[in-house]
Amino acid sequence: MNHAGFLQEELQALETLGLRRSLQSIASPQGRAVHLDGRQVLNFCSNDYLGLAADGRIRAAAVKAIENYGFGSGASRLVCGNMRPHEELEEELAQFKQAESALVYSSGYMANTAIISALADRHSLVFSDKLSHASIIDGIILSRAQLLRYPHLDMQVLEDMLKKAPTGRRKLIVTDTVFSMDGDKAPLRDIVELARRYEAMVMVDEAHAFGVLGARGGGLVEETGAAVDIQMGTLSKAAGCFGAYACGSKTLRDFLVNKSRAFIYTTAMPPALAEAARTALGIIRQEPRLRQQVQELAEHLRSRLRAMGFDCMNSTTPIIPVLIKDPHQAKAMSRQLLAKDILVQAIRPPTVPVGTSRLRMTVTAAHTREDADQLLNALRIL
Numbered sequence: 143m144n145h146a147g148f149l150q151e152e153l154q155a156l157e158t159l160g161l162r163r164s165l166q167s168i169a170s171p172q173g174r175a176v177h178l179d180g181r182q183v184l185n186f187c188s189n190d191y192l193g194l195a196a197d198g199r200i201r202a203a204a205v206k207a208i209e210n211y212g213f214g215s216g217a218s219r220l221v222c223g224n225m226r227p228h229e230e231l232e233e234e235l236a237q238f239k240q241a242e243s244a245l246v247y248s249s250g251y252m253a254n255t256a257i258i259s260a261l262a263d264r265h266s267l268v269f270s271d272k273l274s275h276a277s278i279i280d281g282i283i284l285s286r287a288q289l290l291r292y293p294h295l296d297m298q299v300l301e302d303m304l305k306k307a308p309t310g311r312r313k314l315i316v317t318d319t320v321f322s323m324d325g326d327k328a329p330l331r332d333i334v335e336l337a338r339r340y341e342a343m344v345m346v347d348e349a350h351a352f353g354v355l356g357a358r359g360g361g362l363v364e365e366t367g368a369a370v371d372i373q374m375g376t377l378s379k380a381a382g383c384f385g386a387y388a389c390g391s392k393t394l395r396d397f398l399v400n401k402s403r404a405f406i407y408t409t410a411m412p413p414a415l416a417e418a419a420r421t422a423l424g425i426i427r428q429e430p431r432l433r434q435q436v437q438e439l440a441e442h443l444r445s446r447l448r449a450m451g452f453d454c455m456n457s458t459t460p461i462i463p464v465l466i467k468d469p470h471q472a473k474a475m476s477r478q479l480l481a482k483d484i485l486v487q488a489i490r491p492p493t494v495p496v497g498t499s500r501l502r503m504t505v506t507a508a509h510t511r512e513d514a515d516q517l518l519n520a521l522r523i524l
């Protein structure tokens with residue numbers, strides 16, 4: 143008997159269900175088109191919404207920072223890894239998000255697990271949308287709090303849950319602001335209103351909204367003016383870099399520095415990364431045109447897809463799902479598009495609920511109308 147036989151068995155089971163995943167190798171910078179397996183393919187699955195991942199100004203900032211500070215940070219922030227670039231980035235992020243303070247994490251996944259597991263304990267109740275990102279769910283599991291999931295965007299059920307919650311327990315509502323696989327938005331003002339009424343804290347994940355929504359690019363919090371307690375977001379999507387942030391009160395920052403384990407027990411991000419992110423923030427601030435461009439292109443693509451009879455669900459952002467339902471069919475369509483040099487991923491369970499497999503398309507400011515039309519033509523004759 144082979145004690146590791148389950149590895150192959152579980153992979154085979156995924157294969158049978160049409161749910162096995164594998165990696166594709168890109169041999170070029172990110173952009174509207176990328177090099178995949180020796181050919182140039184149009185890329186409609188990146189989260190590089192503003193087309194900054196390969197931006198020359200960000201590259202130059204990183205190179206200069208490597209010359210000034212070297213590459214590694216040597217230790218965790220609390221030991222001796224806290225360098226000037228980290229602090230400068232945090233100051234600018236706080237200012238940009240109109241918060242008292244900001245704290246940077248090494249990734250969005252780490253930020254969510256770190257923040258939630260610090261804020262909630264085994265006696266707490268955490269309320270979260272059914273479609274919240276996996277890193278939010280993992281943070282709740284790590285905190286050992288009781289998880290209460292409400293149906294997607296369902297404020298009535300959320301209110302019922304809050305109403306029934308025992309008093310005297312710490313309560314936290316956590317939600318994505320833009321849902322990563324559906325491209326729709328959370329009703330933030332309603333959530334904040336319920337939180338106030340039932341004495342809960344609100345934490346939002348702006349991963350797909352930061353740099354994209356709001357007149358200044360500050361996300362859905364800026365767009366709605368909702369007063370949330372904790373704004374988390376990533377530097378890996380619209381900012382084209384890597385890392386994440388938590389914005390809130392000075393006390394919150396102090397609390398997280400002392401209590402969030404994925405901040406305390408990990409090496410500080412490389413200073414060049416902090417400098418790259420600070421440069422990206424400057425571009426986000428100074429170039430609102432990029433946000434307008436990506437929204438206009440998303441609107442163009444979505445309206446044409448709907449006119450062709452595709453179900454784009456309730457997307458209102460640069461994330462445009464096309465609902466297929468069957469995972470095998472979604473995968474087959476993705477493969478057919480790739481044969482036409484177009485990269486669109488099939489998103490299947492467990493990333494999305496069973497029966498809702500889809501093609502997930504994203505547009506960026508780097509795409510042209512012709513690129514979008516090429517995708518539409520390919521879908522038309524599939």
Ligand SMILES: *Cc1c(COP(=O)(O)O)cnc(C)c1O
Binds near residue numbers: 386
């Ligand atoms: C991508 C994503 C994350 C994780 O961020 P990384 O910086 O990639 O680790 C967290 N939350 C949401 C909603 C995301 O889409």
